[in-house]
Amino acid sequence: MSGDHRHDDHARTEPPSEVALRVKALESLLIDKGLVDPAALDALIEIYEHKVGPHHGARVVARAWSDPSFKQWLLRDASAAIASMGYTGRQGEHMRVVENTPTVHNLVVCTLCSCYPWPVLGLPPVWYKSPPYRSRAVADPRGVLAEFGTELPDDVEIRVWDSTSEVRFLVLPERPAGTDGLSEEELAQLVSRNAMIGVERVKAPGEGAPAR
Amino acid sequence: MNGGHDLGGMHGLGPIDPEPEADEPVFHHDWEKRVFALTLATSALGQWSIDMGRHARERQHPADYLRHTYYENWLAGLEKLVVERGLVSADELAAGSTSGPADEAVRQRVLQAADVTGALAKRGSYEVAVDAPPRFAVGDRVRAINRHPSGHTREPRYVRGRVGVVHEHYGAHVFPDRSAAGQREGRHLYSVRFAAEELWGESAVPASAVYADLWEDYLEPAG
Numbered sequence A: 001m002s003g004d005h006r007h008d009d010h011a012r013t014e015p016p017s018e019v020a021l022r023v024k025a026l027e028s029l030l031i032d033k034g035l036v037d038p039a040a041l042d043a044l045i046e047i048y049e050h051k052v053g054p055h056h057g058a059r060v061v062a063r064a065w066s067d068p069s070f071k072q073w074l075l076r077d078a079s080a081a082i083a084s085m086g087y088t089g090r091q092g093e094h095m096r097v098v099e100n101t102p103t104v105h106n107l108v109v110c111t112l113c114s115c116y117p118w119p120v121l122g123l124p125p126v127w128y129k130s131p132p133y134r135s136r137a138v139a140d141p142r143g144v145l146a147e148f149g150t151e152l153p154d155d156v157e158i159r160v161w162d163s164t165s166e167v168r169f170l171v172l173p174e175r176p177a178g179t180d181g182l183s184e185e186e187l188a189q190l191v192s193r194n195a196m197i198g199v200e201r202v203k204a205p206g207e208g209a210p211a212r
Numbered sequence B: 001m002n003g004g005h006d007l008g009g010m011h012g013l014g015p016i017d018p019e020p021e022a023d024e025p026v027f028h029h030d031w032e033k034r035v036f037a038l039t040l041a042t043s044a045l046g047q048w049s050i051d052m053g054r055h056a057r058e059r060q061h062p063a064d065y066l067r068h069t070y071y072e073n074w075l076a077g078l079e080k081l082v083v084e085r086g087l088v089s090a091d092e093l094a095a096g097s098t099s100g101p102a103d104e105a106v107r108q109r110v111l112q113a114a115d116v117t118g119a120l121a122k123r124g125s126y127e128v129a130v131d132a133p134p135r136f137a138v139g140d141r142v143r144a145i146n147r148h149p150s151g152h153t154r155e156p157r158y159v160r161g162r163v164g165v166v167h168e169h170y171g172a173h174v175f176p177d178r179s180a181a182g183q184r185e186g187r188h189l190y191s192v193r194f195a196a197e198e199l200w201g202e203s204a205v206p207a208s209a210v211y212a213d214l215w216e217d218y219l220e221p222a223g
Helices: A017-032 A038-051 A054-066 A068-076 A078-083 A131-136 A141-147 A184-190 A193-197 B030-043 B050-058 B062-067 B070-084 B090-095 B113-121 B196-203
Strands: A094-099 A104-109 A157-162 A167-172 B141-144 B163-174 B186-195 B208-215 B219-221
Touching: A017 A038, A017 B030, A017 B070, A017 B090, A038 B030, A038 B113, A054 A068, A054 A167, A054 A184, A054 A193, A068 A078, A068 A094, A068 A167, A078 A094, A094 A104, A094 A157, A104 A141, A104 A167, A131 A141, A141 A157, A167 A193, B030 B050, B030 B070, B050 B070, B070 B090, B141 B186, B141 B208, B163 B208, B186 B196, B196 B208
Parallel strands: A094 A167, A104 A157, A157 B208
Antiparallel strands: B141 B163, B141 B219, B163 B186, B186 B208
8 A cells, every 4th residue: 555545534634514514404404394302412412422432441341350250240241241330322232242361362343334332432433433444354453453553472363353233342451460459440541442442452551551 | 235335355445544542532523423413313213223224324336435434424324314214305405494394203202302311321122032943053163155135234245155153142133134124023143253264265364263243044054
């Protein structure tokens, strides 16, 4: 690839005003028809922009690291274990948690659209929904991981989970060394969204934690 | 359908080039927020299934699907659905003005702001009870049938004709191929593990496997 063409130029620059106008026209029409409550639109945006997000999944991971019985429950019946923490709803109806170990690394994708576990991770980032990631995660997972700066030994098995049904996957990353004394809340601060998708490992304190 | 959305294994789409996690906003433009919220709010009207929604986005020229940003594809799908399901007429959409209110029966189902939190937290399920016992068990070797339906399907092209091993039986879930046509029917659903060598031949990445969720209609015994 020349690298000259960035797939998401579109997403980072102003859209053609035609798109914004089309959206506005559709919204006005649906409101005028009595099919949409404008206040409900604002409420939906508020929830997904500010309330639901990867901090939920990070708490699930931190609890699994801290509480072996919760971890067993999570790996056996993720839907119920996650629901017990209050994270339920749309795009999280049927959950599976897949565990990274020294010999297995898991990576999640949706090659057909953008399926993603909203109640624990919020809405997906642009790259997860984009054709480059969706096309290559299944065919060249090591190359994809390298683009995120993640190098795995050749003998670590990579399992790629293509979300083709309504089952949603969350990666349980490996707990980094040097975190024995940390509380659940402190551990949650270390867990990045990208680690729960499987494109990165969780970094130890001092290696650079996610800003959240 | 073999559309522009079925991307597994495609070449030439460029680098992933992720925005740094800490810097990426949930939405990049105000209009994206509105498309997102309109899509969720109108889905509450009960006029289409999640698979009809997906199929509406897929039914674009592949060049358009790939050229559009993500939420542009959502907009294209929503414009299609509201007209096809008779919520607005093509003339109203083109004119941007209404010729009258929607049916009272549909308006009764409008998602109200006060109900948003409860509606989102609800524990839904795609499981459907079926009489038929599952045809396959964990450990069975199965082949993803080489089929190319012109309608909606969730059997990706890259697994068709390939042999894998059943990793899990999830029970019976809503069958997308029928759901996209408006029928809610259950079929047994399985997680199937495919070795990378089986999918990608000599291009396979060492020590890797792909797990895809496949309904029983997509599978046959591989002996």
